[in-house]
Amino acid sequence: MNTHPIKLVVLVCEAALEKPLCADVKRLGARGYTVVDARGAGRRGERDGSWDEDRSIRMEVLCDAPTADAILNHVQAAYFRNYAMTVYTADIGVLRPEKFGPS
Amino acid sequence: MNTHPIKLVVLVCEAALEKPLCADVKRLGARGYTVVDARGAGRRGERDGSWDEDRSIRMEVLCDAPTADAILNHVQAAYFRNYAMTVYTADIGVLRPEKFGPS
Amino acid sequence: MNTHPIKLVVLVCEAALEKPLCADVKRLGARGYTVVDARGAGRRGERDGSWDEDRSIRMEVLCDAPTADAILNHVQAAYFRNYAMTVYTADIGVLRPEKFGPS
Amino acid sequence: MLDTVVLFFALGFAARLAKSELKLPAPLYEALSIYLLLAIGLKGGAELAKQNVLTVLPQVGAVLLLGVFTALLAFALLRAGRIAHADAAAIAGHYGSVSVVTFAVASNTLVSQGIDFEAVMPLFLVLMEVPGIVAGILLARLLGPRDASTPVAWGPLLHEVFLGKGLVLLVGGLLIGWVAGSDGLAPMKPFFGDLFKGTLCLFLLEMGLVAAGQIGGLKRGGLFLAGFAIVMPLLGAMMGTAFALMMGLSVGGTMLLATLAASASYIAAPAAMRIAIPEASPGLSITCALAITFPFNLLAGIPIYLWMARLAHSMAG
């Protein structure tokens, strides 16, 4: 079955950013997102998720390359300096590419 | 260390589909699956996971290409029209490829 | 926006391994990890997460290729024989590659 | 006067409308519903144990029929309003089944007003969970557009309906309560009895949050559906009242049966309908049942049905 190439952007960050990020990615052109609760560790120490201020989320956004770029640019400018955050992108394949195209 | 190429199929959908999907992917040849609880938004609106009918899951299936194809075909036919669902595939590498081969 | 290629290692396993694995990946050079609670099925049967001994986790580690290799080698030697565990790797892109380089 | 528990629903509703961050964790919602279902079952079972159950056997059939009739009535109204076949059937399934929490609030109202009711009512609650749902599915599948590609898989479906969380806990509680009796349950009373109202408050808070979140569905549903979600419970209550009179129930029992007929399910029905009638939009059913009918019953319906029951009994002599 033919899948169409598209970008996956994954953002792992403090739970406090969930609401702003959801608004951000929609504004920047993504048509949806998926969030799961997470815990972890990184440069800013351990975040073991045991209470409100210690929780992290993992957000996935499927979108076209320009939108992915826009998201990377935005989160880099807005959040990298002050928040615990890790971002990566991957090339994946989807059916129905129009579902994730520019909105 | 040498990894072997294999397919990753990711399905994000309404929690109501968890049981049928588990049965489906096994029937179609997958040897396992991994599920996490999720929330998100897409074409069918926001699903914020706050109560039973609003929960989503994210299922990952590692399998060979023919099985991946079979899964894509099946979910497209069976669920795309009536359910909130997003599917994508990626090429990844595993050790022990026989663990994910045709069953 | 230019992303830099890096390895993603995903480990799905019994929750009992969370603590040892966190220590392992750090020792082997990873600078961080992300964990989510999961359930699933595989060679060792169904693990539906309904009680302590039945829970699984899904851990993601972003790291350079040698570290990824070291992690694969280690978990293969230490856990494959006796634990429910699935491991895969993918090539992904990150900003700030130094964040995930050798520590 | 409104019962205090309803204020918690209002708080949740208002908080969500104001876009507050307030959110109950999903496992808490599940825990509360497990508690309520079990507690209602236990209490009902202990009451039943004091009775000769055989005497109610003839009433069982009537109650099952009432569930089917309310589903049919709802379906007829909705089709008359040009609601799509699948949607009409799914909504009918919700209204044919019952709302456990509405029942809890209604019986709570009776207790605080000192009005007696038949010990068998919780059994009727259990009995009315299922037939309306099955009727809804049949309406979708038998009368629906011939669509050979989707035969109903009755096996998994009946499994979903009969072995879903709701029915298992209600029936399980009923059986345990019946076997143990009031004495056997006495040591659990501080848990399953005394905490009932407080737990109900928390659950209603959550229901308020969820219901207000469904308000958006009203736009899609349109004025007709909004009207339906208010008219249907009133008609259902009348039907329930009529059945209760025929069955010889007391004023309290009549009011409760009317409430059951007037209420729409949002625990058992949505899950079953999503699998059984996938082509129906789940948003429509939930908006009607949860965002309109549920608060309507809490705020206005329950007093009306009590008045209705009194009127019917005074007329019937």
Added chain:
Amino acid sequence: MLDTVVLFFALGFAARLAKSELKLPAPLYEALSIYLLLAIGLKGGAELAKQNVLTVLPQVGAVLLLGVFTALLAFALLRAGRIAHADAAAIAGHYGSVSVVTFAVASNTLVSQGIDFEAVMPLFLVLMEVPGIVAGILLARLLGPRDASTPVAWGPLLHEVFLGKGLVLLVGGLLIGWVAGSDGLAPMKPFFGDLFKGTLCLFLLEMGLVAAGQIGGLKRGGLFLAGFAIVMPLLGAMMGTAFALMMGLSVGGTMLLATLAASASYIAAPAAMRIAIPEASPGLSITCALAITFPFNLLAGIPIYLWMARLAHSMAG
């Protein structure tokens, strides 16, 4: 003598220091905090219902001012200690707001010692949640280094502060308690009343676990911050005592207002500050508020503030 509830905090603290596996599931933490906030609000509301609220109107202004003053005092101390501007403002916001659980333990102490206090105190608790936080934000934004790239988005911010979980549940509970009165709440007393202390124990167990986990932050924070986290509550308590005398509160009320002024928020403030002053290190505020000030208040502060209140009243009176 120490109240038993404090032992649960100690257990959690010790368990975490010993690197025990013990961990409360996150939804349980959320459920406990929802319960405590609601229960405190309800109880306060029911007390208020017995009162003529108008008579306390003049006190409202004083209490709001007290929140702002403690924030300003904290900020001045921190800047004097060369804490970075943003960090100082964020910590000031935490100390300007209040700790609901510290309040609960303090009022619990009064009750078990048979000391009366004004029914209006929970209202003051609610009033003091917000002004300190707002003062902290203003200190960061108005006095801070001109940084044109980050104007404050007051809209979402005030939304976060006023419609956060904490305030919605406290105010909601207060209103419900006020409308329902003690009689209306009586059926929920087994839940919201009798279980209060036990729930507080579990919550304190979790707080002990979390607080001990923040101990590591002390190294980064340094000795000055550690000293601040002990001196500040004492100064805050003095300020609170002075305000209470001016407001004509009883000994119990004075002690509670002092405790409120002495306590630092870790429910409402952290979430708001993280969004409003992102350049501040959240670790510093939390370490001060939760790992030092909170246990200090539990173990030493509350008895001191009671002694302070008695002294002040005997001197004033």
Added chain:
Amino acid sequence: MLDTVVLFFALGFAARLAKSELKLPAPLYEALSIYLLLAIGLKGGAELAKQNVLTVLPQVGAVLLLGVFTALLAFALLRAGRIAHADAAAIAGHYGSVSVVTFAVASNTLVSQGIDFEAVMPLFLVLMEVPGIVAGILLARLLGPRDASTPVAWGPLLHEVFLGKGLVLLVGGLLIGWVAGSDGLAPMKPFFGDLFKGTLCLFLLEMGLVAAGQIGGLKRGGLFLAGFAIVMPLLGAMMGTAFALMMGLSVGGTMLLATLAASASYIAAPAAMRIAIPEASPGLSITCALAITFPFNLLAGIPIYLWMARLAHSMAG
């Protein structure tokens, strides 16, 4: 007659066998177990506070020994049945340790039958958690096939055993109860006391669901293991009864010690064993302990052990 709490286990068991959807959310399972462990500890501690603890010191050694002996006995039986070395050691570790919930049901049975028992029993429960587990590990590592590649990392292991959730909460509760005494705990009684039985019911419901889910393991385990899981508790109970007589316990205390010896751990042991003896199949231990021995003890064992205790006491004089 069966205690009502056991019916909840049966409900869960039946629901799972019938493949019902019913499932308790994982955080609820955790919350219930935290509550039960703490509550048992607290109650025991408050009882201990009334006693001169020194008088029980000699009994401590006996109880520790009993744990080791039951583990050795289990190991010998299993090896005689040709169970693989690692599996035998792991299962022995489970049976050498104890089941907190079985203890709770047994003491509950005594209370409802008005039979006294020694206040020190919960301390014995705590003491018996660990030695059997350690014995199991030693059996695996010292007697096992020489396998140089996996030396035991005793550090993390003992950490896991002594600082696991189970022991920390039991011991913590015991200490708090002991310090606070009955008076200090009185305000928490509505929570930790009155709700105990209801919470136990919910936990048993969940245990029923889990136990039935392990039934599948019986096939792999085979008839010998199924027999072991019934014979072992009986032999353990005899050993416990003998120890109790030597220690001079009352009838109630004897029955409880027999129950402890007869029960198998499924909170502390599985986690420790999974890390310590990874080559053992976890399914076998869990199936024996949870799917057979646990229900056997609930349904048949507890009455038998009481009868055994009475018989032993009447024979002993």
